[in-house]
Amino acid sequence: MKNDSNSIEDIRAIRKIMEESTRFLSLSGLSGIFAGLTAIAGALFAWFFILDNGSIHYDEYFRNLPEKETISLRWKLIADALAVLLLSVLFSFYFSVKKAKKESKNLWTPVSRRLLINFLIPLVAGGIFVIALLVRNQIQFIVPSFLIFYGLALVSAGKFTFGEVFYLGILEIITGLAAAFVPGWGLSFWIIGFGILHIVYGLAMYRKYEA
Amino acid sequence: MKDLISHINKVFESRIRLGIMSVLMVNESYDFNSLKETLNVTDGNLASHLKALEEKGMIKVNKQFIGRKPNTSYSATETGISEFRHHLKALEKLIREQ
Numbered sequence: 429m430k431n432d433s434n435s436i437e438d439i440r441a442i443r444k445i446m447e448e449s450t451r452f453l454s455l456s457g458l459s460g461i462f463a464g465l466t467a468i469a470g471a472l473f474a475w476f477f478i479l480d481n482g483s484i485h486y487d488e489y490f491r492n493l494p495e496k497e498t499i500s501l502r503w504k505l506i507a508d509a510l511a512v513l514l515l516s517v518l519f520s521f522y523f524s525v526k527k528a529k530k531e532s533k534n535l536w537t538p539v540s541r542r543l544l545i546n547f548l549i550p551l552v553a554g555g556i557f558v559i560a561l562l563v564r565n566q567i568q569f570i571v572p573s574f575l576i577f578y579g580l581a582l583v584s585a586g587k588f589t590f591g592e593v594f595y596l597g598i599l600e601i602i603t604g605l606a607a608a609f610v611p612g613w614g615l616s617f618w619i620i621g622f623g624i625l626h627i628v629y630g631l632a633m634y635r636k637y638e639a
Numbered sequence: 640m641k642d643l644i645s646h647i648n649k650v651f652e653s654r655i656r657l658g659i660m661s662v663l664m665v666n667e668s669y670d671f672n673s674l675k676e677t678l679n680v681t682d683g684n685l686a687s688h689l690k691a692l693e694e695k696g697m698i699k700v701n702k703q704f705i706g707r708k709p710n711t712s713y714s715a716t717e718t719g720i721s722e723f724r725h726h727l728k729a730l731e732k733l734i735r736e737q
Binding site for chain 1 (some may be wrong): 647657658661664665666669670673676677678713727730731733734
C-alpha cells in the first residue's frame with residue numbers, strides 16, 4: 429500500500445502530465461518581444477523609406493491612382509510586411525527551440541502539431557483574403573484584416589498553449605476592428621497591434637514564466 | 640478506511656500507468672512515440688505497461704498505417720476513464736484525510 433506523501437506526488441505528477449500533454453509550453457516571451465520590435469522596425473522603414481516620410485498616404489489617394497503608378501510602392505510594402513513576418517517567425521522558432529532544449533522537452537509533439545494547425549487555418553485564410561484585397565484595390569482594409577485574422581489565429585491556437593495567447597488574440601481582433609473604422613491610420617494601428625501589444629505580452633510572459 | 644483503499648485501483652499502481660492514463664484522459668488518442676517522449680520511458684517499459692492496461696480493458700489500441708509505416712495509437716476506454724476517475728478521487732480523499 430502506498431503512503432500519503434506518495435499520493436500527493438502522484439496527483440502532482442498526474443496534473444503535470446495532463447497539462448504538458450495538452451498545452452505546448454515551449455513558447456517563449458522573447459518571441460513576443462522580438463516580433464513586436466520587428467513589426468515597429470518594419471513600420472518605421474515603410475514610413476521613412478517607402479512612403480517618403482509619410483508624404484504618401486496610401487489610403488484614399490492610393491486607391492484613386494491608376495494601378496501602374498502604384499505598383500512598385502505596393503510591392504515594396506508587401507516585401508516589407510513579408511520581411512517582418514519571416515523575421516518574427518524565425519525568431520519565435522529559434523526561441524522555442526532554445527526553451528524546449530533548456531527544459532529538455534520535445535518540440536514536435538501531438539500538441540504542437542495541433543497548435544500549428546489551429547494557428548495556420550485562420551492565418552492562411554487571412555493571407556489569401558489580404559491578397560484578394562490587394563488585387564481588388566481595397567488597400568485600406570489590408571491592415572485591419574491582417575490584425576483581425578492574426579487575432580483569430582491566436583484565439584484558436586490559445587487552447588493549446590498558454591491561456592494568455594487567447595487574450596492577446598482578443599486584443600488583436602479589437603485593434604483590427606478599430607482600424608477598420610478609422611481610415612488613414614493603418615500604420616499606427618499596425619504599430620499598436622503588431623508592435624506594442626506583442627512587446628507588452630512578451631515582457632509579461634517572460635517575467636511570469638521565464639525570468 | 641477500508642472502503643477508501645478498495646477504490647485505489649491496483650492496475651494504476653505504477654507511475655508509468657498513472658502517466659499513460661493521465662495523457663489519455665485529456666487526449667482523444669496518443670501515439671506510442673509521443674507517449675514515450677511525454678513520459679520519458681524506454682520502449683520496453685512503456686510497451687509492457689500499455690499491454691497490462693489493455694488487458695484490463697482500460698485502454699484500447701488502434702493500429703494504423705501512415706504510408707507504409709505502422710503507427711500505433713492508444714485511447715482510454717469508457718471503463719478506463721471511469722476507473723481512473725474513481726482512482727483519482729480515492730487518492731485525493733487519502734490526502735485530505737491525512
